[in-house]
Amino acid sequence: MKWAEAIPTRFAYGEELVALGHELPNLVVLEADISKSTQTYRFAKAFPERFFQMGVAESNMMLVAAGLATTGKIPFASTYAVFGTMRACEQVRTFIAHTHLNVKIACSHGGVTPGNDGVTHQATEDLGIMRTIPGITIIVPADYHATRKLVRAAAHHVGPVYLRFTRDPVPVIYREEDEFTIGKGKQLRSGSDVSLIAIGDMVAIALEAHEQLAQRGIQADVIDIHTLKPLDREIIVASARKTRRVVTLEDHQIHGGLGSAVAEVLGEECPTPLRRIGLRDTFAESGEYRLLLRKYGMDADAVVAAAMELLQR
Amino acid sequence: MPIPHATVEQLERQARVIRRHIIRMIHAAQSGHPGGSLSATDIVTALYFHFMRVDPGNPHWPERDRFILSKGHACPVWYAALAERGFFPVEELLTLRQINGRLQGHPDMEKTPGVDISTGSLGQGLSLGVGMALGLKIDRSSARVYVVLGDGELNEGEIWEAAMAAAKFQLDNLTAFVDYNNLQLDGWCSDVMPIEPLRDKWRAFNWETFEIDGHSMRQIVDTIEAAQQVTGRPSVIIAHTVKGKGVSFMENQCDWHGRAPNDAEFEQAMAELQDPMDSAEVGTSRA
Numbered sequence: 001m002k003w004a005e006a007i008p009t010r011f012a013y014g015e016e017l018v019a020l021g022h023e024l025p026n027l028v029v030l031e032a033d034i035s036k037s038t039q040t041y042r043f044a045k046a047f048p049e050r051f052f053q054m055g056v057a058e059s060n061m062m063l064v065a066a067g068l069a070t071t072g073k074i075p076f077a078s079t080y081a082v083f084g085t086m087r088a089c090e091q092v093r094t095f096i097a098h099t100h101l102n103v104k105i106a107c108s109h110g111g112v113t114p115g116n117d118g119v120t121h122q123a124t125e126d127l128g129i130m131r132t133i134p135g136i137t138i139i140v141p142a143d144y145h146a147t148r149k150l151v152r153a154a155a156h157h158v159g160p161v162y163l164r165f166t167r168d169p170v171p172v173i174y175r176e177e178d179e180f181t182i183g184k185g186k187q188l189r190s191g192s193d194v195s196l197i198a199i200g201d202m203v204a205i206a207l208e209a210h211e212q213l214a215q216r217g218i219q220a221d222v223i224d225i226h227t228l229k230p231l232d233r234e235i236i237v238a239s240a241r242k243t244r245r246v247v248t249l250e251d252h253q254i255h256g257g258l259g260s261a262v263a264e265v266l267g268e269e270c271p272t273p274l275r276r277i278g279l280r281d282t283f284a285e286s287g288e289y290r291l292l293l294r295k296y297g298m299d300a301d302a303v304v305a306a307a308m309e310l311l312q313r
Numbered sequence: 314m315p316i317p318h319a320t321v322e323q324l325e326r327q328a329r330v331i332r333r334h335i336i337r338m339i340h341a342a343q344s345g346h347p348g349g350s351l352s353a354t355d356i357v358t359a360l361y362f363h364f365m366r367v368d369p370g371n372p373h374w375p376e377r378d379r380f381i382l383s384k385g386h387a388c389p390v391w392y393a394a395l396a397e398r399g400f401f402p403v404e405e406l407l408t409l410r411q412i413n414g415r416l417q418g419h420p421d422m423e424k425t426p427g428v429d430i431s432t433g434s435l436g437q438g439l440s441l442g443v444g445m446a447l448g449l450k451i452d453r454s455s456a457r458v459y460v461v462l463g464d465g466e467l468n469e470g471e472i473w474e475a476a477m478a479a480a481k482f483q484l485d486n487l488t489a490f491v492d493y494n495n496l497q498l499d500g501w502c503s504d505v506m507p508i509e510p511l512r513d514k515w516r517a518f519n520w521e522t523f524e525i526d527g528h529s530m531r532q533i534v535d536t537i538e539a540a541q542q543v544t545g546r547p548s549v550i551i552a553h554t555v556k557g558k559g560v561s562f563m564e565n566q567c568d569w570h571g572r573a574p575n576d577a578e579f580e581q582a583m584a585e586l587q588d589p590m591d592s593a594e595v596g597t598s599r600a
Binding site for chain 1: 375379422423429430431433434437440441442443444445446447448449451452470471474475477478482
């Protein structure tokens with residue numbers, strides 16, 4: 001992985017918003033006083049009349065977005081993931097999801113990527129919370145290019161979408177010309193020994209683990225589940241049928257997110273030995289992002305160990 | 314232009330019709346919230362039968378004025394007004410809160426024609442109204458947004474987040490009402506969580522403020538008209554009301570916040586709400 005050339009996915013969000021602003025006159029952006037962090041300041045500069053600074057008041061921001069959506073606007077409401085999904089959780093559930101309003105909840109600082117900020121700013125339960133709410137599309141792009149394409153797809157998708165970006169830089173794994181479809185996973189590597197099914201910033205970790213496993217003569221299937229909901233059940237089941245061993249990778253609690261979603265699918269359609277990489281029912285702490293991944297058993301070494309354990313059963 | 318006396322009288326008569334519907338619906342459902350529905354009746358009647366530009370044949374008409382019942386539990390008053398305005402048959406009011414029905418226990422924009430936005434979770438309606446008013450401003454629409462707030466829900470912090478935002482964006486197309494019946498579910502507002510000095514609070518948030526008797530149709534219509542003339546800031550009309558207004562045994566009784574009348578109470582309530590001009594209708598399905 002080229003960590004030296006890594007880019008925070010929130011940068012791609014900010015850039016794509018400006019591109020979309022030129023094409024979609026109804027696109028509006030709401031912000032909760034962290035526009036430099038979320039990168040919505042770029043849109044604010046380009047389209048000041050369609051940018052609404054709502055201050056440090058996320059609950060209100062979500063419902064102002066809902067109100068705007070009733071008048072035909074396409075609101076992108078941005079804050080940190082922990083506030084967008086938890087501070088404003090009921091607002092999102094009752095007034096955006098239940099009403100099917102066309103609001104995009106576009107949040108930076110997913111998982112432990114705001115490493116140094118510590119637990120208050122790390123969203124490690126957001127995916128599980130959003131996944132239990134009916135009708136919300138959940139998108140977690142893996143890198144810069146995936147973010148550009150999936151933000152665009154979200155803007156054109158009618159209905160509520162939750163998007164989660166990284167604060168810290170993550171490696172660029174896609175090419176500019178790669179295409180993405182909401183709800184369709186991406187097969188990144190093909191192997192028949194073990195499946196590595198990953199989401200968001202953990203896709204790069206899965207690719208690192210793939211390389212390490214290859215050095216041991218083990219061929220891993222690597223899948224990017226950029227859309228947690230609706231989940232691409234087919235790509236998961238096909239991979240599990242092929243490898244008979246599955247490891248999930250998520251920058252999130254192992255409860256409620258990708259690991260749980262994959263376990264549900266496999267349990268129903270193709271019971272398969274499974275190991276889940278993620279926070280193991282614990283909060284993280286302040287610290288550099290990649291050191292946190294290591295300390296909490298979420299780096300490539302941990303993935304390789306989980307895969308080897310499955311292979312030696 | 315002053316609103317004619319005849320119009321005010323007509324609105325008062327319409328409000329009695331709405332009140333009878335409220336009692337009839339909640340009696341039929343044996344569930345619902347009569348107290349706060351009756352306290353908001355005169356305000357809702359003035360809006361739907363004098364001020365609001367809506368098209369029952371085209372509920373999503375983009376130029377329509379918007380109404381938000383932030384205190385969503387009082388939806389019987391909204392449903393009654395919508396039915397009387399022709400958004401759906403008056404007979405349907407008796408399906409309140411029934412399975413497979415369109416009249417949910419709290420307002421649902423996807424089920425009920427004329428409901429502009431779902432509500433029912435308290436403290437949220439003003440934020441939704443700010444979003445609508447902003448959207449209409451962007452579109453340079455002349456449509457207005459009316460939000461009816463309960464007094465109890467002013468305990469919620471989000472109301473004041475929304476109040477700040479409405480003033481910031483100079484939303485003079487937004488008018489809020491506080492249905493100040495002074496009773497919330499657990500008791501008097503002053504005991505549960507004091508909201509006074511209420512007018513000073515709204516003033517401090519840079520709103521234009523009015524304070525009226527929320528059961529004087531004359532004061533209601535004159536004040537809405539005055540609020541429409543305000544420019545550069547949102548308006549709030551603090552309307553002093555009586556919970557359960559119009560039914561003697563429900564008035565100022567916390568117990569009637571969310572309780573349905575039994576048959577005897579229903580008969581008494583309907584008798585009290587009988588229109589002296591129209592005595593033959595009580596107890597029928599059509600007001």
